[in-house]
Amino acid sequence: MSNLYDRLSPIVINLPPSGIRRFFDLANQMQGVISLGVGEPDFVTPWHIREACMYSLEQGYTTYTSNRGLPELCIEIAKYLTKYDLAYDPSHEIMVTVGGSEAIDLAMRTLVCPGDEVLIPAPTYVSYRPCAMLAGASVIDVPTYAEDGFRLTAQALERAITTRSKVLVLCFPNNPTGAVMTREDLAQIAEVAIRHDLFVISDEIYAELTYDGHHTSIAALPGMRERTIVISGMSKAYAMTGWRIGYIAAPEPLLAAMLKIHQYTIMCAPHMAQRAALEALRNGDDERDKMIESYDRRRKLIVASLNEIGLPCHEPRGAFYAFPDIRPTGLSSEEFAERLLLEQGVAVVPGNVFGETGEGFVRCSYATSVELIEDAMRRIGAFVSKLVSQAVK
């Protein structure tokens, strides 16, 4: 047989390798590492949700569900979305997916074909680009900057648009920057999207984790609902990452098309996990809000500490990441992350893995205990002051 590798799909061969893999391997070999590199809640799923799943197993809910998901779950999701002024018909405009991850893939495959361009603000979560590429599209980075608090501006978007641009991806609150878009910010983006007739994939998985203020969905703005696919899920807000439950809300023709792919490739999201999600949406608000309050306190702690250390950190208004500027150290993101890991045993994620404009920054997740955050800050402080004093000499 000829070289196996050469016979694989060139699209897959050309997918960029995961930027965090190397750090993952490195960190895993070391002892006593404090990780600020984790992109998931540090809470175990609240007990009443786990208990509901066990009860559903006792009741024998081990079958497939309808492709779009349990009807009662779709109804709860529709009810939940009204808090963001979103109105979707649970029987035609909502579907349950295997995490927000599947939803991203479905949205890309449904909207684009080879030759189309997908506009992706960067730095951002890592899976939009490969999903767009797998669908055959080319990706255009739209830079966001620390000066703007990493919000997307209409000017940057306008500059990136070409005649082949078809889809804009929005991820706010943003992973890795914690940036949030206000209604006014979104209105300017909406105006551009409508004028250029773009579709929008809006990944709002961190919507609940919006501090001081209320999340706004771009789909709630005039003229946007018909062109927007809203993606969200249970992972972050309810500490349910391992359950793999996400969902999509979109106008019927778009939803029906995505459902077609889902029906052939996935069939349905796991039944017992859907039962757990149902419990979370019906009875989980109090525990969810307590978790959010706890993130908020740790957010303030880490931002104040990073600024004190001399790593300027804009205020992340959502998600659970701080994204400090490490340029004062004179190191690149990767050098910083690697040396910090080796010299002080603290794992962070270099900003450049989230896009070129993430260079010069690192992502620090504050979904970890106050004690560990404080210990990590002491170590980062020692690391930075050593570098800075060397630079002075």
Add this chain to the structure above:
Amino acid sequence: MNDALRLKVADLLHDNAKLSVDTIAKMLGETPETIAETIHHLERDKVILRYSAVVNWDKLETNQVTAVIDVRVLPQREVGFDSIAKKIYRFEEVKSVALMSGGYDLQVTVVGRDIREVSRFVSEKLATIENVTATTTHFLLKTYKSDGVIFDDTDGERRLMITP
């Protein structure tokens, strides 16, 4: 004094009394001076009475026993239950006393060196107090959770070190 802030500070310290003033200040977006003053007031006003640790005694070499005793009493004119409660809580071996609704009146927690010591306390000291009409003693066999802390918690760190 700002009541919302007092509540937040008390809540944080109740969860972890070792938090420094500086850390609390950062977590709540206040100055260290404001937090120090708030803590001072909480202590002065006896909102915060003591800083102590939650200990799993089962893990230490000790034979000490704990008993929870349901006590029924005849309330007294004008002072109700308070004067009897006072007579009970003055004893050094009594760790807590609370007035309860339901089938009995006072719930008393007693710690002694061994079962005999606790039994003696109940029969000689507690049951003989005037207006105490009945006692039911429950010896504590094992603590699973106390003050919000699960003792044999196996929910350790299960997350991968780095995830996107």
